[in-house]
Amino acid sequence: MKYWQYLAVGLLAAGCSREPVPGDSYFITGDDYRAPADTTVVVAVADTAVAVGLSDTVDVQAETDSMHVSAEDSLYSATDSLEMNPDSLLAADTTSTRYWRFAAVEIQGSLYQSLESVSDVESDILGAHCVRNLVWEMNPWRGFIAGDSVKILYTTEESPRENMVVAFEYIPVSGSANHSFSGYLFTKTGDNWPSVWKPDGSELVKLLDRMPVGTFEEITSVFGEPRGNHIHQGVDYKAPEGTPVYSVTGGSVVRTNWNTPYNGNCVEIGFGGYSEIFLHLNSIAAAVVPGAVIDPGEQIGTIGNSGISTAPHLHYQINGPDGYAIDPYLYFSSHRRTLDAEDMVLFQQRVDLCREMMGE
């Protein structure tokens, strides 16, 4: 299997924990936390076709004023009957005017190339944000077939989350093995940040049954994501500096703070021949010293931005006995949360609004 198939298998199989076997198919080469000089994984997206955008980017306001999403007018006063939960709105509503833009692209070549022709946003950035959504149900690097299409609603303005995508729909070309799916940004009651939910009210992103972070804004990178000449070896959970970080497995501390220019403050905890690895920490708990025994769920430090890291986040990685990384979503069981009935009412309004703006 190719690396992305491991990822796909991992994502699809998440929910059932499976004991990896050294040398088994989902052990892959490459080891980004040690910054390998060479790897054998080729990850470039096939560069085979010229991007052709079928429809132009539409500034939604230019289309019709009623589509102009303003926290003060459209969404509130124009829809008096909609008791919108402010928390359910995108962004903190600190700005009175917010534009959502709509782009529909037919994929020719890569997603990034295809977005170039229709988006006023740097296609690398918007593409990366699309990928964060798409990756939970398909392979966004190699799984596209020419003729697939993606519709996205996105914002270019300041938002409490970095990801610009407000809603998306993926429609595979006829005959594809992929299935159509869509997602919509919504803040679940009690959550600190918006997340993306499917129309049936299940969350697009999966949580590990026991998480290494208590709260997080967004999963900014999954296992297997192409990174130049290697692939990403862990899962990145973006969260504010100081957010507690926990050992998932427990075990005994193997080492701390190795290769710090790259890893930043870091911890490796061994368990049963495997290990869990935490990178880019802000602080490490005093008790976490080589040889110390850590309980499952015990706090081992806090999220930081140390080492090679562009924003505070936790890089969480599982290594097998042979030192190769394993997708944490394959190693551990995981689940999808669902919205309760009360949230579903608000969420449905959000979905309806998005669909209207996406021309549906």
Ligand SMILES: [Zn+2]
């Ligand atoms: Zn990472």
